[in-house]
Amino acid sequence: MESLILGIDPGSTIGYAVLDLDGKLVKLDSLRNSDLNKTVSKINGLGKVVAVGTDVSPVPKFVDKFASNFGAKIIEPKNDLQLRYKKKLTKEYLKDKNIKVKNKHELDALAAALVAFKHYQPLFNKINNHLNQINKEYLNKEIKNTVLRKEIPIKRAIDES
Numbered sequence: 001m002e003s004l005i006l007g008i009d010p011g012s013t014i015g016y017a018v019l020d021l022d023g024k025l026v027k028l029d030s031l032r033n034s035d036l037n038k039t040v041s042k043i044n045g046l047g048k049v050v051a052v053g054t055d056v057s058p059v060p061k062f063v064d065k066f067a068s069n070f071g072a073k074i075i076e077p078k079n080d081l082q083l084r085y086k087k088k089l090t091k092e093y094l095k096d097k098n099i100k101v102k103n104k105h106e107l108d109a110l111a112a113a114l115v116a117f118k119h120y121q122p123l124f125n126k127i128n129n130h131l132n133q134i135n136k137e138y139l140n141k142e143i144k145n146t147v148l149r150k151e152i153p154i155k156r157a158i159d160e161s
Contacts, residue, residue, distance in 0.1 A: 002047035003145045005120070006072070007113025008054065010062035014039050015105025017113040018046055021124065021144040025097070030105045036062065040069050050148045053116030055081040055108045075116035086111035123147065130154050 002020060009015035014034050018026040026046055031039060043049065049070040054063045057076045067074045090101060090110045101107045127144055131137050139161055146157040 002141070003050045003148055004047040005051045005053065005113055005116050006043065006049045006070075007109040007111065007116060008039075008052060008063055008066060009105045009108035009112065010060050010066075011105065013103070013105045014062075015103070015107070015109035016043060017106065017110040018043065018049075019113050019117050020047075021120075021141060021148070023117050023121075025099060025110075028099065028101065028106055028110060030103055030109075036065055036069070040066065048149070051075055051116050051120065053112035053114075053119075055086065055112040055115070075119045077115060081108075081111055081115065089114050120148070127154055130158070134158070 004026060005019045005021070007017040013030050013032050015030040016039065017028045020026055029042075031042065049072045052063060052067040052070070052072045053075045054060065055077065057079055059074055059076050063074065086107055090107055093110070093114055094101070101110060124144060127147065128140065131139055131143065136158065139158065142161055143154065143157045146152065146160065147154055150157070
């Protein structure tokens with residue numbers, strides 16, 4: 001099952017954005033009048049959520065419960081993300097993609113997912129560089145999955161693969 005990074009915007013309309021560990025958008029959607037269980041079941045079939053991003057600090061209770069439901073880490077900003085920053089970040093990400101953000105909730109969720117992805121990007125770059133050096137680029141997803149899920153060093157993840 002593929003590891004995923006989730007951005008979530010709780011409220012009466014819940015926005016969520018799901019990225020794979022290469023930063024590719026898997027799903028962007030919003031649910032009106034949903035609850036924790038319905039939202040979890042919508043996302044559950046997509047893969048294993050290993051990190052949940054939020055666009056506000058402190059972390060909302062819904063996001064906290066959601067992350068614990070998946071056993072995922074929470075990535076929160078030091079301060080609330082400003083709307084201007086969220087628009088810039090998402091516009092840049094979507095510029096070459098034929099994807100429409102339908103509402104504010106999806107925008108917030110996508111921004112949260114992108115911030116969480118950027119949090120892990122240095123680690124992912126290290127993994128990519130390490131695999132390139134040993135000509136094992138084909139292990140990219142597997143090693144990223146293993147390092148994030150088991151929280152083990154890159155070399156050990158490669159040795160165990």
